[in-house]
Amino acid sequence: MRALVLTGPGRAEIQEVELPSAGPGEVVVDVERVGVCGTDVELFTGNMSYLHTGRSWYPLRPGHEWCGRVTAVGSHVAPAWLGRRVTGDTMLGCGRCERCHTGRHHLCPDLAEIGVSLGRPGALAEQIAVPAAALHDLPDSVDPTLGALAEPGGNALRAVLGTTLNPGERLLILGTGTIGLLVALFARAQGIETHLLGRDQDAVSQARQLGFTDVWTRPTLPPLPWHSIVDASNAAELPTLALDLVEPGRRIVYIGLAGAPSTIDTRDLVLRDITAVGILGGSAGLAGAIAAYADGSVDARPLVSATVTLAETADVLAGHRPAGLGPGPKVHIDPRR
Template sequence: MRAFVVQARECGGVREVDSPTPGPGQVAIDVRRAGVCGTDVSLYFGDDERIRRARSHHPLRLGHEWAGVVSALGPGVEASWLGRRVTGDTMIGCGHCERCRSGFHHLCEDRYEVGVRRDWPGALAERFVMPVDSLFVLPESVTWEMGALVEPGANAYRAVHATQAPPGARVLVIGPGTIGLLCAWFADAAGLDVDIVGVTKPSLDFAREVGIGRASTIEDLPETEWDAVIDASTGADAPALAVRSVRPGGRVVLIGIAEQPSEVDTRVLVRKEATATGVLGGSLGLQATIDAYASGAVNPLPLISRTVGLEDLDALFAAGMPQVEGRGPKTLVDPTRH
């Protein structure tokens, strides 16, 4: 089968590889759509230390945002799974440690992460393997494109949920990228009053085009405080902005990860008696996200700027996955496209 393989730093391409055979409790997935995110770009450009932190090795097989159809079953898997439309959990815990048994498998020290951690082959391929216990069924109302956006949507859902903000509360989202826009939409669906702040005019213009009326630069940000602030950016200075911007007694949710360490004056947190919490991954929000897409409460499709084939990826990765002017931030891959 065909798969996109990163042979070495900044060196990738489509290769013919062995088609995977599912083991006990596993299924093979024929990929219909896969998304490319910042983690994939980071791994493509990643140095040896970046790859070691992921406990992976070259050659890399990227891709953790996906939707597809179950095409083969491993031993012990019920026959009813064959042919189902599915997406799945990126995080695969060991299933035995205290974190897994407590419902926090996404924090398991020995977890695999599809296409990211411990060399689990990802979905930028025609086919890959998943544990059946990590699958979520997609209803017909959720298109393949929507299915590939469930994983980032679940990150956003969890970030909004973590604000604990009641309907009518004022929420500031920092970063109008994929996760930030999804946060704004999920917040709006929850009845929250949303502002979004960013750096570049095109990204803010796009935010306004997709229904986020109050989108501004940091310089134009109103002199006020919000009930909750979500940092969905990759800016090292964004967490400090979030802490400054939250009201006393409010909540700061950190889901963006910067390349450089962030500095926060904890004295501000103490004096405001504010709560700061981190969110790692969408594992605990996948079904809620599928339900929101299926009902129409959240429509992620405006995020998609283009759909490309596997052969197009190396040039796009090498260019840093540039955004199409005037369109959304998300690139999808159709592995059936030649």
């Protein structure tokens, strides 16, 4: 089958690789759609920290935001999975340690991440093998675009839940990329007053084209009491800004990662009684994200600006935007094309 293989920093090619087989406890999925995210870009460029710590290495097959249809099952897997449309958890814990047994498998010391770490092949291919325990059913109302947005949606939903805001309270989201906009969609669906802070007028314009009205740049940000802040940016200075802006006694949720270390003054954190929450991975939010997509309370499809072929993926990873894009920040791949 065809698969995208990263062979080194800045190098990617379509290769013919062996078809996956369903081992014990696994299924094989025909991949319908795959999302490209910042982690994939960092793996392509060589900037991903895992490449320097030994958790990831070349050659590498990326793709961790995906959906498809089960076409084969291994031993110890219910035959009822055959033919079902699914997506899956990126985070694969060992299943034996204390963290896995207490619902924290995404923090397992032996964690493997599909398409990211420990050599686990990703979904930028015609097929992928996945543990059945990681699967989530996709209802008919969740099309391939939404199915491949389940993983980032799970991250965003966890961030919204981490704010502990009630309907009518005010949220400021720092960053207007895919995660920032998904946080805004899930927050709005819960009746939270949702504001976004963009880097510049282009970022503000893009968010407004996607239906958000309370979108600001730093000079235009109104002096409102922010009941919670989600930092979904990759800017090293914004974690400190979040701490400066949030109301005393409230929460900041950090889900963005900067390329350089960020610092905050913990004296401000303590003396203003602020709770800081970190979000890693969408595992615990996948079911909720799929449910919101299925019932129509969240429609994330406008975030996808284009769906391109497997052969065009390397150009997307290199930062070349396909012609005729819509306003959304996300590009999807159809590996069957």
